[in-house]
Amino acid sequence: MAKIALTIDGLSVDFGGFRAVNNVGMTVEDGELRVLLGANGAGKTTLMDLISGKTHSTKGKVFVYDREITNWPEHRIARSGIGRKFQIPSIFRELTVRQNLEVANCRNPSVLANLRFGFSRTEADRVDEVLLLTGLAGEQNLMAAYLSHGQTQWLELGMLIVQDPKVVLLDEPTAGMTQAETRKTAQIINNLKGRHTILVVEHDMGFVREIAERITVLHLGEVLAEGCVEDIEQNPKVREAYLGSKGIS
Numbered sequence: 439m440a441k442i443a444l445t446i447d448g449l450s451v452d453f454g455g456f457r458a459v460n461n462v463g464m465t466v467e468d469g470e471l472r473v474l475l476g477a478n479g480a481g482k483t484t485l486m487d488l489i490s491g492k493t494h495s496t497k498g499k500v501f502v503y504d505r506e507i508t509n510w511p512e513h514r515i516a517r518s519g520i521g522r523k524f525q526i527p528s529i530f531r532e533l534t535v536r537q538n539l540e541v542a543n544c545r546n547p548s549v550l551a552n553l554r555f556g557f558s559r560t561e562a563d564r565v566d567e568v569l570l571l572t573g574l575a576g577e578q579n580l581m582a583a584y585l586s587h588g589q590t591q592w593l594e595l596g597m598l599i600v601q602d603p604k605v606v607l608l609d610e611p612t613a614g615m616t617q618a619e620t621r622k623t624a625q626i627i628n629n630l631k632g633r634h635t636i637l638v639v640e641h642d643m644g645f646v647r648e649i650a651e652r653i654t655v656l657h658l659g660e661v662l663a664e665g666c667v668e669d670i671e672q673n674p675k676v677r678e679a680y681l682g683s684k685g686i687s
């Protein structure tokens with residue numbers, strides 16, 4: 439049986455009497471890619487915030503493998519192996535693509551020190567691997583400031599992946615992307631399947647169909663359904679919950 443990488447057990451949060459996430463339970467297997475789907479306000483981002491420690495839960499528990507991380511400070515959760523990519527990238531624009539990955543790959547927090555002391559073969563191999571995974575090998579010597587929107591997002595994803603987090607949280611990775619960039623992002627995420635445990639919040643159903651294995655649907659802060667793409671698309675409860683917003687298309 440596959441190991442469970444992420445366990446969410448009865449997680450809830452109240453904001454001044456309003457319960458944005460209510461008794462959510464789910465488990466994500468080691469190496470699984472799970473999509474979190476739901477209409478606006480369903481609680482997807484809040485759930486990511488609870489997992490990553492940005493928001494503290496009122497009730498329930500979160501585990502990474504066997505280690506409980508519930509309500510730990512954000513930096514400690516990051517160090518325990520939860521990597522999160524936000525929509526606004528935080529790359530070093532004056533460094534090349536490769537240098538950005540090298541800096542992210544280094545344990546030493548000083549950017550200058552990381553660049554000055556060079557890299558071991560294994561670290562260089564790891565950077566090469568991530569350049570291939572993210573489709574940025576051809577741009578490795580380009581200054582990051584000159585990347586397109588999509589390439590910037592892929593670089594930031596690479597900077598996360600190169601650190602080898604146990605669980606990767608991606609919040610709407612295709613936001614603002616062209617169709618071609620969205621397709622390429624699907625390819626990149628498919629490349630990561632099996633190598634990393636990934637939880638993705640996404641609205642774009644075309645993209646979800648390209649990448650999803652299992653989907654968890656949130657509605658009004660609760661888990662409404664869980665299953666494969668076909669099950670979810672045909673689920674009457676899910677269709678009804680979406681009809682109030684923009685529907686599954």
Ligand SMILES: Nc1ncnc2c1ncn2[C@@H]1O[C@H](COP(=O)(O)OP(=O)(O)OP(=O)(O)O)[C@@H](O)[C@H]1O
Pocket residue numbers: 453456458476477478479480481482483484485
């Ligand atoms: N800090 C907060 N204080 C009060 N209410 C909040 C707070 N954060 C989120 N909410 C509310 O919790 C609910 C869930 O919000 P959340 O952003 O998690 O939804 P979402 O599923 O990510 O939606 P979207 O797809 O629009 O990003 C919403 O009604 C939102 O207004």
